[in-house]
Amino acid sequence: MLSFLAGCSAHCTIESGWQCSGATDREADTCTVVCGDGRQLDSGCCEDTQECSQECSTLWGCDDGNSVDGDGCSKMCSIESGYSCWRGDLENYSPCLCNRERVSASSEHTCAIDADARLECWGDPENNKTKTYLNQYDGAYAWPRDSWEPQTVFTEVSAGANHNCALKFSGEAICWGWLGPGTNGDGRLFMPPAPDWERNSQGGLLWGKLSLGFAHSCGMLNDKRFRYRPVCGKDQKPGPGCPNREDCGLQCREEGDWAIHWLERHPCFLSYVDQYTCIVPANQTIVCWGADDYRQIQMPVSSNWKELDSGWYHSCGVLANGTARCWGNNNYGQATVPPHTRQWMQVAAGGSHSCGVDQDRYITCWGRNHELQTEVPYPNSFLRVSTGWLHTCAIHSDFSLECWGANDSGQCDVPLQSGTCRGGKADGQQCTTHRACRGGGMCSGPRKRDWTQVSCGRLHTCAVDKSDRVFCWGSNQYGQAALPKATTVLLGIGGHSDFACKDSLSFTDAQGFTCADWIGTPNPCPGDVRQACPQACRMCGKDKGQSIVDSRGYFTSPCL
Numbered sequence: 001m002l003s004f005l006a007g008c009s010a011h012c013t014i015e016s017g018w019q020c021s022g023a024t025d026r027e028a029d030t031c032t033v034v035c036g037d038g039r040q041l042d043s044g045c046c047e048d049t050q051e052c053s054q055e056c057s058t059l060w061g062c063d064d065g066n067s068v069d070g071d072g073c074s075k076m077c078s079i080e081s082g083y084s085c086w087r088g089d090l091e092n093y094s095p096c097l098c099n100r101e102r103v104s105a106s107s108e109h110t111c112a113i114d115a116d117a118r119l120e121c122w123g124d125p126e127n128n129k130t131k132t133y134l135n136q137y138d139g140a141y142a143w144p145r146d147s148w149e150p151q152t153v154f155t156e157v158s159a160g161a162n163h164n165c166a167l168k169f170s171g172e173a174i175c176w177g178w179l180g181p182g183t184n185g186d187g188r189l190f191m192p193p194a195p196d197w198e199r200n201s202q203g204g205l206l207w208g209k210l211s212l213g214f215a216h217s218c219g220m221l222n223d224k225r226f227r228y229r230p231v232c233g234k235d236q237k238p239g240p241g242c243p244n245r246e247d248c249g250l251q252c253r254e255e256g257d258w259a260i261h262w263l264e265r266h267p268c269f270l271s272y273v274d275q276y277t278c279i280v281p282a283n284q285t286i287v288c289w290g291a292d293d294y295r296q297i298q299m300p301v302s303s304n305w306k307e308l309d310s311g312w313y314h315s316c317g318v319l320a321n322g323t324a325r326c327w328g329n330n331n332y333g334q335a336t337v338p339p340h341t342r343q344w345m346q347v348a349a350g351g352s353h354s355c356g357v358d359q360d361r362y363i364t365c366w367g368r369n370h371e372l373q374t375e376v377p378y379p380n381s382f383l384r385v386s387t388g389w390l391h392t393c394a395i396h397s398d399f400s401l402e403c404w405g406a407n408d409s410g411q412c413d414v415p416l417q418s419g420t421c422r423g424g425k426a427d428g429q430q431c432t433t434h435r436a437c438r439g440g441g442m443c444s445g446p447r448k449r450d451w452t453q454v455s456c457g458r459l460h461t462c463a464v465d466k467s468d469r470v471f472c473w474g475s476n477q478y479g480q481a482a483l484p485k486a487t488t489v490l491l492g493i494g495g496h497s498d499f500a501c502k503d504s505l506s507f508t509d510a511q512g513f514t515c516a517d518w519i520g521t522p523n524p525c526p527g528d529v530r531q532a533c534p535q536a537c538r539m540c541g542k543d544k545g546q547s548i549v550d551s552r553g554y555f556t557s558p559c560l
């Protein structure tokens with residue numbers, strides 16, 4: 001028979017990495033890729049025909065060499081929610097990394113989610129930007145003003161130059177810090193609120209990701225309750241963020257439903273549409289607010305984003321189809337994504353440069369290069385990249401960390417595992433960086449190969465390792481690289497680091513009970529659930545398979 005079956009060689013033997021079965025007298029075997037063997041086969045088996053390319057495209061996923069759920073790559077070899085996974089190769093299993101920004105390094109301060117899933121910020125305290133006891137907070141500098149509760153559980157935080165926004169587990173967001181110049185500020189704190197009636201009943205809009213620039217803020221909506229699409233405002237002229245009225249779509253709500261301060265500042269706004277009467281595309285919409293002096297809040301109109309990152313005066317995103325777009329200041333070409341034949345996985349926006357990682361793990365950087373911040377080192381094989389003011393750091397495929405560009409404050413001096421100085425002024429002393437071995441000495445410590453997240457600030461860098469420890473290095477002029485004691489161990493939600501990456505906290509335990517960790521408001525328990533439920537913050541459904549978390553991530557049953 002003249003057909004080529006993927007997985008079956010020309011000599012009718014089963015090719016390595018495949019399993020074939022089901023043959024009858026009339027039909028050939030069906031072959032599938034073995035899942036869990038750590039090998040992820042690509043389309044090399046059948047690149048000749050159209051049929052084959054379709055078949056092989058379904059192989060996209062992951063294979064991390066195990067049959068365990070919850071590590072980013074499921075036992076069915078599909079990528080789990082909250083993770084990015086890359087193709088494995090002959091030498092490496094498919095690597096996966098959590099998408100959440102659990103530490104965020106900015107200009108003169110740093111914020112992180114601590115072991116109790118609470119906010120922790122350190123560094124320059126000016127403009128209240130390191131304040132995190134939100135229940136005691138002066139509400140004039142916080143938005144929304146009525147949603148700051150002491151027991152809130154956070155999953156992600158992003159630090160701008162003088163303001164921050166953080167994501168609650170519920171998906172709602174808060175922003176605080178400096179309002180910006182002028183009596184009413186520049187709107188950097190004021191994310192678009194949900195329409196009034198919705199806010200009263202169920203809280204604000206739900207977000208999947210937040211990323212802040214110097215004085216602007218961007219968020220990626222992830223709200224399954226309703227759908228949104230960009231529409232032009234009543235008196236708005238088509239502009240960069242709002243190409244033309246025809247593209248702006250059906251407007252199903254009156255403009256007055258939206259907060260005026262946000263609407264006035266934006267060339268486009270999101271129409272709140274009734275999911276039963278309006279047919280609209282799937283929703284992953286980026287919305288930006290705040291300073292617009294470089295058009296950095298005029299994001300391209302799309303409802304199909306998958307990644308977002310903000311630099312100082314520009315922002316970038318990746319669309320679901322793998323193309324990348326940047327907007328805002330482009331004085332060094334930092335907002336002009338170079339032509340690329342491969343799909344982008346992630347794009348990072350920095351001071352005046354940007355970098356992207358593609359599906360083949362190559363990093364490409366563009367924009368300002370006077371400190372060699374766009375010169376990607378060899379071997380070019382990376383999983384995730386972060387761009388700072390004048391430097392760049394990226395997690396290598398072996399989970400080591402590489403930094404390049406300006407190193408005037410030691411922001412590229414990645415900590416090593418403990419070693420001793422060889423040569424230099426500190427010869428023989430213990431060290432974790434080459435810099436500590438002053439006078440040309442080298443630290444003997446081996447590279448750490450367990451980094452899971454990195455965030456580049458202006459003159460400092462912070463990163464998280466697989467043990468959920470936060471490390472910061474570089475300039476400590478404002479204390480921005482000096483960790484508060486409580487943050488040296490960062491465990492994520494409810495003390496379960498496994499959950500930090502996930503959109504949903506429900507899981508099935510060894511006894512077959514569906515369990516969930518406590519999540520944000522509205523709190524189903526009277527007061528703090530940690531007091532109301534003595535068994536820490538974990539609760540389990542009584543019946544096997546019972547879900548106690550609804551689609552918004554709220555508990556549907558009271559404390560047990």
Ligand SMILES: [Ca+2]
Pocket residue numbers: 064066067068069070071072073074075
């Ligand atoms: Ca796995």
